[in-house]
Amino acid sequence: MKEMNQTTLRRLISVGLLAILIALFTAMVGAGSGKFLNAENLMAIVRDASVPGIIGVGVTYVIITSGIDLSTGSMIALVGMVMANVYAYTLLPIPVMILTGILAGLLCGFFNGFIVAKLEIPEFIGTLATMSVFRALAYIIAIKDANGVIMSQPMNVSQYAFLGSTIGGSSKGIPYVCVALVIFVVVGQIVLRYTRFGTNLYAVGANKKAATLSGINVERIRMMAFVITGFCTAVGAVFTTARLQSATTALGTDFEFSPIAAAVVGGVALSGGSGDVVGTLIGALFMATLENGVRKLDMNTAYQYVIKGVIIICVVMFDAVYKKRMDRIAKEKGAKEGLE
């Protein structure tokens, strides 16, 4: 019961932080100008949060098992390039092309899981390595012209490009990627909270040894988390390339930390065993709001970087102070109950 309360409170805090951020930017950009707080811009924020949010579902699973996956950005580029190759060199229909991309993502995830769970390489180093491996593979399979110069492969067939647009195609409609986000978050949360697999993820993250002793196949659970991340990343890559209508080797550069930052801001502890998918969604919305708001301030990009960094630090500091307070209250409560 007490733990339940804590989770609810933590959720309220994340939502509160998001609200504060929105209020802050509304004030800074100028409430009167209506540049920040309008339906269109809010939809744009949700759209920007969608790909990190979708990938964040998998990343949340990995972080709950006390792991980390730094390779998602490079994986986006590799999946995009695999699809570009299928598109350019075969006559296979578009759905098959998408399936090939998703298969590539699953394989990448499996490879991550294999080196981490079977070879017992620490997650941080293992996925740091695959981050460069996947990026390099994307360069290697990239489509090149006669002189060996990498070209970006346009993929502007309507059967595929529609995924990057909105339902109904008008600029005010709901983007498909947002629908995918909702599906991923709902399914991800249900799996996490109401299935044995979800419970096992928490168990592995909280205490690997105890999980092994209680009969959980820890190796398999950890691998599954990485494979799911591969799947989510592939889906994210499909939407990204569909929106850009092309695949480039630079896709997902500097993206490595976005889903992780989203998860952590949303209350998923890097030490494992706590947090959930809805928290990550709030975190993704927070990060997207931050990016969007800073952009709307019409400042030099240089200042945008500084402000972004400072706000992230402030949020985590606030979070840490809050957590300390909650721990103390819980401890005092425990002591009181003990006395009684």
Place this chain on the structure above:
Amino acid sequence: MKNINWSKYSKPIILVAFCVILTILRPTTFPTVSNIANVLWSVSVIGIMVCGTIFVFLVGGIDLSIATLCGFSAVVVVEVIHMFGDTTMGVFVGILAAIGVGALAGCVHGLIITTFNIPAFLVTFATQSVFLGLSMVITNNKIVSCTAPAAFTAIGSMKILGFPLPIYFMIVIAVLSWFVLRKTVFGRWIYAVGGNPAASEISGINVKRATILCYVFSGMTTAIGGIVLASMTRQAMAATGSGYTNDVITAGVIGGVSLLGGVGTVPGAIFGAVLMGLLNNGLNLLSVPSTHAGLVKGLVIIIAVGFDAMQHRDQSRKKSGFAFFKKKNA
């Protein structure tokens, strides 16, 4: 003969094997004086930085801001030199300012991490963005070249006894780090804090102060790396040093430093730096495009760390798990 502990000698053997392979593959270009100097240059920058960041790794932290802090200090030194009208005096002040900036950055990292108990990963992820922004603000997002006082260009290009000056910096810093870690009480503290912070706290170690000092030292070596890089390239920009975060962390990890804290040595880290330098140079000589080099580097990490993890597993796991991985005479 049977009882030789091969793992003890595996590092020098790997380095020699690497050199032999490169000599065989590129007999005319690899074993030349100018190329060895190139390797040493590349090694020295990574080496200087890893000797400081090893302190952070040892207390169980990480620094993702290495690359942008390196760029920021490069920008600071060059701008200060310009401010002093390209004089030798400016070089001294610039170097002090850059190292001061590095120390301050490290201090801020350490203070935030220890006061609020926030993962180092997050703090340095955020500050990386701050440093990048600050360098862009200062340089107006342009390349600032600096070719003027000889005292500045000498840092990166002067040679003593045929070896480039930065390699001596690396040796001095490495000896200093090694001394602090191995021969002082403070060094013992660091290993203790990394191994078990709670136990260290109880046994009277000032965990907070030790951790902050580690970050300060790491910030200072990163700044020195940035100064050397700026002098070598005779310019500075926000992107100076990009890519070094991965190279430095990889060097440490290949050298046997555990990112969980408490495990790692300076000689190991230097080995990692030399291997990274050789790897960069070898890939260059074999004309592997830089875009493909990541594949080789990534696989090298997986093999090196996987091999290491395998040895540990053999020691800890007596029962037969993987027949394939099992050592015959363990």
